[in-house]
Amino acid sequence: xxxxxxxxxxxxxxxxxxxxxxxxxxxxxxxxxxxxxxxxxxxxxxxxxxxxxxxxxxxxxxxxxxxxxxxxxxxxxxxxxxxxxxxxxxxxxxxxxxxxxxxxxxxxxxxxxxxxxxxxxxxxxxxxxxxxxxxxxxxxxxxxxxxxxxxxxxxxxxxxxxxxxxxxxxxxxxxxxxxxxxxxxxxxxxxxxxxxxxxxxxxxxxxxxxxxxxxxxxxxxxxxxxxxxxxxxxxxxxxxxxxxxxxxxxxxxxxxxxxxxxxxxxxxxxxxxxxxxxxxxxxxxxxxxxxxxxxxxxxxxxxxxxxxxxxxxxxxxxxxxxxxxxxxxxxxxxxxxxxxxxxxxxxxxxxxxxxxxxxxxxxxxxxxxxxxxxxxxxxxxxxxxxxxxxxxxxxxxxxxxxxxxxxxxxxxxxxxxx
Amino acid sequence: xxxxxxxxxxxxxxxxxxxxxxxxxxxxxxxxxxxxxxxxxxxxxxxxxxxxxxxxxxxxxxxxxxxxxxxxxxxxxxxxxxxxxxxxxxxxxxxxxxxxxxxxxxxxxxxxxxxxxxxxxxxxxxxxxxxxxxxxxxxxxxxxxxxxxxxxxxxxxxxxxxxxxxxxxxxxxxxxxxxxxxxxxxxxxxxxxxxxxxxxxxxxxxxxxxxxxxxxxxxxxxxxxxxxxxxxxxxxxxxxxxxxxxxxxxxxxxxxxxxxxxxxxxxxxxxxxxxxxxxxxxxxxxxxxxxxxxxxxxxxxxxxxxxxxxxxxxxxxxxxxxxxxxxxxxxxxxxxxxxxxxxxxxxxxxxxxxxxxxxxxxxxxxxxxxxxxxxxxxxxxxxxxxxxxxxxxxxxxxxxxxxxxxxxxxxxxxxxxx
Numbered sequence: 093x094x095x096x097x098x099x100x101x102x103x104x105x106x107x108x109x110x111x112x113x114x115x116x117x118x119x120x121x122x123x124x125x126x127x128x129x130x131x132x133x134x135x136x137x138x139x140x141x142x143x144x145x146x147x148x149x150x151x152x153x154x155x156x157x158x159x160x161x162x163x164x165x166x167x168x169x170x171x172x173x174x175x176x177x178x179x180x181x182x183x184x185x186x187x188x189x190x191x192x193x194x195x196x197x198x199x200x201x202x203x204x205x206x207x208x209x210x211x212x213x214x215x216x217x218x219x220x221x222x223x224x225x226x227x228x229x230x231x232x233x234x235x236x237x238x239x240x241x242x243x244x245x246x247x248x249x250x251x252x253x254x255x256x257x258x259x260x261x262x263x264x265x266x267x268x269x270x271x272x273x274x275x276x277x278x279x280x281x282x283x284x285x286x287x288x289x290x291x292x293x294x295x296x297x298x299x300x301x302x303x304x305x306x307x308x309x310x311x312x313x314x315x316x317x318x319x320x321x322x323x324x325x326x327x328x329x330x331x332x333x334x335x336x337x338x339x340x341x342x343x344x345x346x347x348x349x350x351x352x353x354x355x356x357x358x359x360x361x362x363x364x365x366x367x368x369x370x371x372x373x374x375x376x377x378x379x380x381x382x383x384x385x386x387x388x389x390x391x392x393x394x395x396x397x398x399x400x401x402x403x404x405x406x407x408x409x410x411x412x413x414x415x416x417x418x419x420x421x422x423x424x425x426x427x428x429x430x431x432x433x434x435x436x437x438x439x440x441x442x443x444x445x446x447x448x449x450x451x452x453x454x455x456x457x458x459x460x461x462x463x464x465x466x467x468x469x470x471x472x473x474x475x476x477x478x479x480x481x482x483x484x485x486x487x488x489x490x491x492x493x494x495x496x497x498x499x500x501x502x503x504x505x506x507x508x509x510x
Numbered sequence: 511x512x513x514x515x516x517x518x519x520x521x522x523x524x525x526x527x528x529x530x531x532x533x534x535x536x537x538x539x540x541x542x543x544x545x546x547x548x549x550x551x552x553x554x555x556x557x558x559x560x561x562x563x564x565x566x567x568x569x570x571x572x573x574x575x576x577x578x579x580x581x582x583x584x585x586x587x588x589x590x591x592x593x594x595x596x597x598x599x600x601x602x603x604x605x606x607x608x609x610x611x612x613x614x615x616x617x618x619x620x621x622x623x624x625x626x627x628x629x630x631x632x633x634x635x636x637x638x639x640x641x642x643x644x645x646x647x648x649x650x651x652x653x654x655x656x657x658x659x660x661x662x663x664x665x666x667x668x669x670x671x672x673x674x675x676x677x678x679x680x681x682x683x684x685x686x687x688x689x690x691x692x693x694x695x696x697x698x699x700x701x702x703x704x705x706x707x708x709x710x711x712x713x714x715x716x717x718x719x720x721x722x723x724x725x726x727x728x729x730x731x732x733x734x735x736x737x738x739x740x741x742x743x744x745x746x747x748x749x750x751x752x753x754x755x756x757x758x759x760x761x762x763x764x765x766x767x768x769x770x771x772x773x774x775x776x777x778x779x780x781x782x783x784x785x786x787x788x789x790x791x792x793x794x795x796x797x798x799x800x801x802x803x804x805x806x807x808x809x810x811x812x813x814x815x816x817x818x819x820x821x822x823x824x825x826x827x828x829x830x831x832x833x834x835x836x837x838x839x840x841x842x843x844x845x846x847x848x849x850x851x852x853x854x855x856x857x858x859x860x861x862x863x864x865x866x867x868x869x870x871x872x873x874x875x876x877x878x879x880x881x882x883x884x885x886x887x888x889x890x891x892x893x894x895x896x897x898x899x900x901x902x903x904x905x906x907x908x909x910x911x912x913x914x915x916x917x918x919x920x921x922x923x924x925x926x927x928x
Contacts, residue, residue: 104532104533104536104549105536105545105546105547105548105549106536106537106540106546107532107533107534107535107536107537107538107540107546108533108537108720108722109533110528110529110530110533111528111529111532111533111549112528114522114525114529114551115522115525115526115527115528115529116525117525118522118523118524118525119524119525119526120525122524122525127523128523128524128525129523129552129553129558130523130550130551130552130558131522131523131529131549131550131551132548132549132550132551133532133548133549133550134547134548135547140547271524273526280618282621282623282624283618283621285623286621286623302520302521304521304526304527305662313521313526315520315524368814370793370796373797374796374797374799374800374801374805375788375793375794375795375796375797375800375812375814376793376797377793378788378792378793378796378814379791379792379793379794379797379905381792382792382793382814382816382866382905383792383901383902383905385866385867385868385869385901386869387792387816388816388817391816392816392817392819392820393813393814393815393816393817393820393824394793394812394813394814394816395811395812395813395814395824396786396793396796396800396811396812396813396814397811398800398805398806398809398810398811398812399806399809399810399811399854401810401854401855402810402811402854405853405854406811406813406824406853406854435823435824436817436819436820436823436824437819448800448803449803450803451803451804478616478617480615480616482641482664483801483803484801485664487797487800487801
């Protein structure tokens with residue numbers, strides 16, 4: 093089943109609003125086996141709406157339209173759709189009553205403009221909007237479904253879940269699409285693709301692979317298309333197992349997992365606590381960890397030691413070490429991790445020290461040089477990384493690699509203690 | 511000048527990625543007087559790409575394409591464009607060298623796949639991508655410009671700023687539009703718009719005002735349209751002065767200023783140092799400050815004291831106070847600021863303690879209750895805030911309000927010492 097989405101509204105075209113509705117709709121449609129083939133954003137101009145709907149109707153099985161249904165003058169989707177379907181308007185008394193009830197609930201007087209929202213193109217079947225005044229509209233012509241919904245995200249979501257998704261599911265007997273995303277860290281897209289090339293080339297035609305990179309990480313998404321859901325599920329699981337066997341050390345999670353959640357869950361499971369000592373990441377590791385609700389169960393705190401004096405006084409890093417090998421060094425990053433672990437009395441500690449850039453590099457330690465250490469009950473591990481020249485990226489990639497080093501230590505300690 | 515944007519990639523159509531690139535591009539294009547008339551998202555299928563480009567080319571003056579330029583097998587934009595322009599491929603030695611240099615810098619071997627990224631459709635003028643391996647491509651045909659860029663946001667932004675925007679500006683002789691953005695913090699959009707309503711209503715027709723809200727802040731953008739640049743500049747400056755007189759305490763900067771930069775520059779100017787003690791913000795204040803290059807001149811460090819034990823041992827917060835009034839209280843947040851200022855030996859210190867949510871609230875201290883303090887040479891100021899229910903928003907708004915409280919203290923101390 094081919095779906096096209098049309099979003100109407102100048103606010104998207106001038107960049108004032110990011111279109112998050114389409115992504116949500118696409119996810120929901122995927123789950124019922126419908127495939128979004130195109131998303132189009134246009135302005136709220138009559139001619140634009142009519143021509144976009146006509147083109148989409150000629151190609152797709154389902155056209156979902158959002159936006160342009162408010163009571164104000166620039167919201168003209170309704171008129172454009174009546175013209176497109178060459179029909180008049182019908183006043184729906186039950187919709188008018190719903191609108192009147194909504195206004196009464198908020199203690200506001202009903203305006204004529206709002207009462208007029210119950211007047212809809214005669215060709216449509218109205219869809220009750222429990223969360224707002226603008227009803228949805230369901231049209232059918234020559235086997236194609238065209239649905240119009242408000243652009244307010246929670247109203248659109250309410251209409252989709254209450255009416256549109258179930259009605260589409262019932263009308264079209266769609267094929268099944270299953271997705272599985274494998275989350276990796278530690279290898280760039282090009283090297284990763286070479287490492288798994290043989291496996292990728294041998295994938296059956298109905299299973300597709302996509303690479304989705306972000307700073308320091310690559311998501312690998314497998315999509316299986318077919319009719320037999322349980323067969324697809326088995327095939328997808330088999331391919332996933334083969335892929336995991338090729339890159340076991342790179343995989344930190346699946347689907348919507350976040351590395352900070354994966355690490356947090358592992359700490360909670362093992363009943364262990366964490367602290368951080370951050371120089372070049374400047375608090376970002378702590379920020380990522382504490383962005384997760386419930387992190388106070390395992391995260392006790394951090395010392396962001398930007399200045400050498402803070403490294404010495406708050407973490408116990410030795411002055412002699414700093415003057416002998418410098419702050420960006422294996423010895424210092426080890427002392428930082430061990431120092432914060434001792435002082436904050438945690439089971440594990442992460443530390444970072446590096447040159448985030450864009451200035452401050454030397455021949456021996458160019459911009460992007462980062463040392464990361466993890467201290468735990470079984471000792472301390474330290475590693476040198478070489479990242480790029482962009483400060484923000486270096487900070488972000490360092491923070492995620494620090495979390496990943498901790499993840500590996502936790503798994504090692506867990507399996508060692510079994 | 512009419513612009514259409516085409517974004518290529520299944521990740522948008524299955525809703526795994528929200529298309530934020532288009533909004534950014536639309537904003538930038540608006541600033542040079544170009545209007546985005548349509549945004550289309552399609553899959554990375556050859557026929558889809560060719561037909562979408564053909565339709566857009568027939569309508570628009572400029573077609574901007576993002577996505578599908580990586581070295582992996584699902585990236586076929588390049589081939590589709592060569593077919594669309596009915597041309598062969600040319601290998602660009604200088605691009606290949608740039609790619610090789612990028613790989614050398616990271617100490618990684620160059621793969622054949624990556625070297626092939628220097629092979630481009632012969633009809634295009636290559637645009638050097640300083641931040642990645644996939645170059646941009648600039649095509650022209652019958653007065654229409656077609657540009658292809660990678661979908662990775664920072665690479666796309668780099669190409670737009672270095673090449674695409676200036677080249678479009680030069681090619682299309684657009685009318686003069688001057689912009690001035692006034693950055694405010696401390697008052698919501700509705701209240702702000704009421705406070706400046708009389709001034710806004712009296713604006714001349716060719717000067718427009720836009721409200722650009724983000725968590726905790728509102729940007730006010732004035733845009734002046736016309737032909738006479740020096741007259742426009744004078745008019746804009748006059749309106750800015752009138753606006754500033756209405757909201758002096760809310761304005762922290764202009765145009766691309768960031769609050770963390772404004773505060774950093776002020777500290778540098780006054781020759782003062784800063785530390786932070788963070789509970790509910792979990793390191794985000796330190797992260798914002800250290801995201802600015804050169805921040806080590808004035809920022810010495812932070813203690814992220816998530817656990818009460820860390821508040822006591824690392825900051826000297828009294829156990830008696832914690833058990834009497836709780837961690838989210840004026841007394842504790844004052845002790846935190848004064849404690850970190852003393853221990854890290856800085857001139858100023860910021861502290862935060864609050865309930866970020868979504869759980870952990872009480873009737874007396876609901877989710878979103880946040881105490882912030884600033885300690886300085888002239889004493890300590892503390893303030894209670896009440897934010898909303900969304901954890902991420904609460905952390906972000908708290909961090910910015912903490913920086914803003916510091917900004918005001920610095921200005922007060924600077925004027926007092928004159």
